[in-house]
Amino acid sequence: MATNAPIPGGSSEIPPVTPSRPIIPEAPSEISPSSNSLQPPPSSSDTDRIYIPSYSRWFSWTEINECETRSLPEFFDSRSSSKNPRVYLYLRNSIIKQYRDEHPNKISFTDVRRTLVGDVVSIRRVFDFVDSWGLINYSSSASAKPLKWDDKEAVASEPPSTVKESAKRICNGCKSVCSVACFASEKYELTLCARCYVRGNYRVGINSSEFKRVELSEEWKTGWSEKETLLLLEAVMHYGDDWKKVASHVTGRTEKDCVSQFVKLPFGEQFAKDSDSEDALETFDQIKGSADHESEGRVKDGSSSPDNKRMKLTPLADASNPIMAQAAFLSALAGTKVAEAAARAAVTALSDIDHEAGKSAGGDPNGQEINGNDSERAVAEAKSLIEKEEKEVEGAIREIVEVEMMKIRDRIVHFEKLDLEMERSRKQLEDMKNLLFTDQLNIFFHTRRSRKAEDRAEC
Amino acid sequence: MKASGKGPVKFRMPTAENLVPIRLDIQFEGQRYKDAFTWNPSDPDNEIVVFARRTVKDLKLPPAFFTQISQSIQSQLADFRAYEGQDMYTGEKIIPIKLDLRVNHTLIKDQFLWDLNNFESDPEEFARTLCKDLGVEDPEVGPAVAFAIREQLYEIAVQSVSSARESRLSKKSRRGSDYGSASKASGLSMDLVKLFSFKSSVVRKWKDLDVYEPMVDLLTNEEVDALEAREERHAR
Numbered sequence: 001m002a003t004n005a006p007i008p009g010g011s012s013e014i015p016p017v018t019p020s021r022p023i024i025p026e027a028p029s030e031i032s033p034s035s036n037s038l039q040p041p042p043s044s045s046d047t048d049r050i051y052i053p054s055y056s057r058w059f060s061w062t063e064i065n066e067c068e069t070r071s072l073p074e075f076f077d078s079r080s081s082s083k084n085p086r087v088y089l090y091l092r093n094s095i096i097k098q099y100r101d102e103h104p105n106k107i108s109f110t111d112v113r114r115t116l117v118g119d120v121v122s123i124r125r126v127f128d129f130v131d132s133w134g135l136i137n138y139s140s141s142a143s144a145k146p147l148k149w150d151d152k153e154a155v156a157s158e159p160p161s162t163v164k165e166s167a168k169r170i171c172n173g174c175k176s177v178c179s180v181a182c183f184a185s186e187k188y189e190l191t192l193c194a195r196c197y198v199r200g201n202y203r204v205g206i207n208s209s210e211f212k213r214v215e216l217s218e219e220w221k222t223g224w225s226e227k228e229t230l231l232l233l234e235a236v237m238h239y240g241d242d243w244k245k246v247a248s249h250v251t252g253r254t255e256k257d258c259v260s261q262f263v264k265l266p267f268g269e270q271f272a273k274d275s276d277s278e279d280a281l282e283t284f285d286q287i288k289g290s291a292d293h294e295s296e297g298r299v300k301d302g303s304s305s306p307d308n309k310r311m312k313l314t315p316l317a318d319a320s321n322p323i324m325a326q327a328a329f330l331s332a333l334a335g336t337k338v339a340e341a342a343a344r345a346a347v348t349a350l351s352d353i354d355h356e357a358g359k360s361a362g363g364d365p366n367g368q369e370i371n372g373n374d375s376e377r378a379v380a381e382a383k384s385l386i387e388k389e390e391k392e393v394e395g396a397i398r399e400i401v402e403v404e405m406m407k408i409r410d411r412i413v414h415f416e417k418l419d420l421e422m423e424r425s426r427k428q429l430e431d432m433k434n435l436l437f438t439d440q441l442n443i444f445f446h447t448r449r450s451r452k453a454e455d456r457a458e459c
Numbered sequence: 460m461k462a463s464g465k466g467p468v469k470f471r472m473p474t475a476e477n478l479v480p481i482r483l484d485i486q487f488e489g490q491r492y493k494d495a496f497t498w499n500p501s502d503p504d505n506e507i508v509v510f511a512r513r514t515v516k517d518l519k520l521p522p523a524f525f526t527q528i529s530q531s532i533q534s535q536l537a538d539f540r541a542y543e544g545q546d547m548y549t550g551e552k553i554i555p556i557k558l559d560l561r562v563n564h565t566l567i568k569d570q571f572l573w574d575l576n577n578f579e580s581d582p583e584e585f586a587r588t589l590c591k592d593l594g595v596e597d598p599e600v601g602p603a604v605a606f607a608i609r610e611q612l613y614e615i616a617v618q619s620v621s622s623a624r625e626s627r628l629s630k631k632s633r634r635g636s637d638y639g640s641a642s643k644a645s646g647l648s649m650d651l652v653k654l655f656s657f658k659s660s661v662v663r664k665w666k667d668l669d670v671y672e673p674m675v676d677l678l679t680n681e682e683v684d685a686l687e688a689r690e691e692r693h694a695r
Binding site: 083090094098108109110111113114115116117118119120121122124 | 476478496497498499502506509510513514516517518583586587598599601602605
């Protein structure tokens with residue numbers, strides 16, 4: 001199975017394993033039927049489509065790409081005879097096939113390693129590699145299939161208290177909104193509020209052990225109404241970082257709730273001071289639009305950006321580079337269409353600035369010069385700038401060297417002087433020693449003479 | 460062809476990849492977790508933690524299993540490493556390997572000869588080919604077969620270590636025991652000379668054919684339940 005040549009229009013299809021599931025690589029923007037960057041594929045419904053990100057377009061069933069050899073060198077360096085490319089292909093292709101069979105459920109590493117022959121650590125590495133490139137588990141948001149585990153184990157009459165994040169709120173039994181905690185049965189897909197569960201208000205055939213207690217997630221607790229969000233914004237504007245006062249202004253919310261809600265607010269809220277959340281998005285779009293007016297990618301569906309907010313973060317989000325992570329976070333908040341438009345606008349604005357700079361520098365009234373020349377001029381300018389910088393740097397280095405040399409020369413002179421002094425004082429010392437010695441000799445002779453004289457005098 | 464014994468070799472799995480079979484069977488608070496897989500002992504030990512965490516997360520086990528799993532894996536690896544420094548005897552060792560396992564709905568019974576001296580052997584490759592040839596559809600059978608083979612090889616390798624130790628001791632004490640018989644000490648190995656002497660042919664005898672033929676059975680749900688109930692009763 002080889003890949004097809006890319007279909008003009010930017011989309012390419014990888015031939016599916018089973019003919020009912022076309023696989024479409026996409027730019028990491030949300031698929032919408034009106035998007036003009038993808039041609040809608042010929043057949044089947046949405047649930048059969050399997051998406052992989054466009055940066056994984058290199059994938060082919062029969063070939064191994066360079067990024068694979070780089071990321072998983074253990075299979076390609078022939079250090080061990082049973083870790084070879086063939087085994088790698090077998091592992092990789094079986095993992096992907098298995099995922100596509102399970103689609104739209106996600107597959108976990110444990111599902112995979114039970115069905116593959118090989119040592120589990122290598123399997124895990126291949127699984128992580130394929131997962132991080134979005135070749136598996138990319139378009140699924142559904143949780144994994146129910147485990148055999150749940151069916152087989154004999155649970156005591158009390159349901160085990162596992163905490164799950166579930167957004168189900170309506171009770172199947174009494175059709176009321178569940179609060180605090182509810183009981184869910186995965187097997188039969190029922191949600192019951194505490195009252196119905198206790199009363200036994202469910203279908204015949206299910207016993208109470210099938211249910212698990214679910215604590216309702218933060219979503220219910222922090223269902224912030226518009227008024228509350230407005231109060232929050234006002235409070236933040238007045239009190240800034242003093243969250244105690246903010247919390248007291250927004251009645252009924254703790255500090256932590258206020259902080260987390262504020263952080264979760266769409267980016268535009270920070271610009272829009274007095275408007276509530278819906279208007280905030282519009283003003284946000286207007287601000288973006290004023291930067292956008294040169295670009296063609298005008299954001300038409302500003303109203304769909306709330307949906308885009310909930311979209312999962314693009315793969316850049318876990319880049320270790322903090323700047324890239326910031327950019328990913330912001331673009332995820334803002335919605336990818338907006339981010340695309342903004343990026344395009346920024347690029348065209350930059351190139352326009354360059355164009356103008358080029359014109360004033362060149363002074364040549366060749367107004368018909370096209371963008372090609374601009375880029376050439378930019379390159380030439382950059383080169384001359386580089387040369388100037390280099391010369392400056394060289395000059396600076398020369399000066400530094402000269403100064404250093406002078407310093408050293410001075411020091412040498414100083415040392416020479418000191419040396420001379422030393423010599424002189426040493427000579428002096430020698431002379432003084434000599435004098436002392438002659439004096440001593442004189443005294444000695446004198447004393448001897450005087451003693452002899454005395455002796456002669458006595459005898 | 461002489462049944463010559465090679466000198467002692469440092470302990471390792473007699474397969475191309477030095478992989479350790481790890482079996483887990485943990486009971487905790489009424490939940491039972493059984494698993495079997497192969498592990499590469501040259502992987503760093505932090506992989507154990509990663510693997511245990513992944514497994515607990517994927518199977519939604521209670522978090523107490525995490526420590527149990529990692530401890531079990533570590534102790535089995537430690538046992539393996541304890542053997543690694545020692546010698547094992549690798550004489551002419553053709554051993555029969557038996558398969559008798561049930562994976563989900565598939566039952567496999569098989570017996571074949573394996574050369575313990577062949578350090579390039581690959582149970583994984585064998586398992587893959589076996590499943591492909593027998594048309595086994597359940598993908599979980601392959602790893603189970605490879606694991607079973609590895610487990611038996613591991614046991615026999617361990618036995619040969621202890622027999623090597625015994626033979627060394629006996630040499631030292633000069634009890635006159637034949638150290639050349641250490642290579643046949645396991646009692647399972649077959650003498651190639653007897654098999655392939657000029658009197659008999661290489662072709663297997665009729666009566667052995669049934670034993671050596673692989674048998675694959677697909678069970679129905681009731682049979683599976685019955686077998687599982689029986690296994691659990693044995694376990695308790």
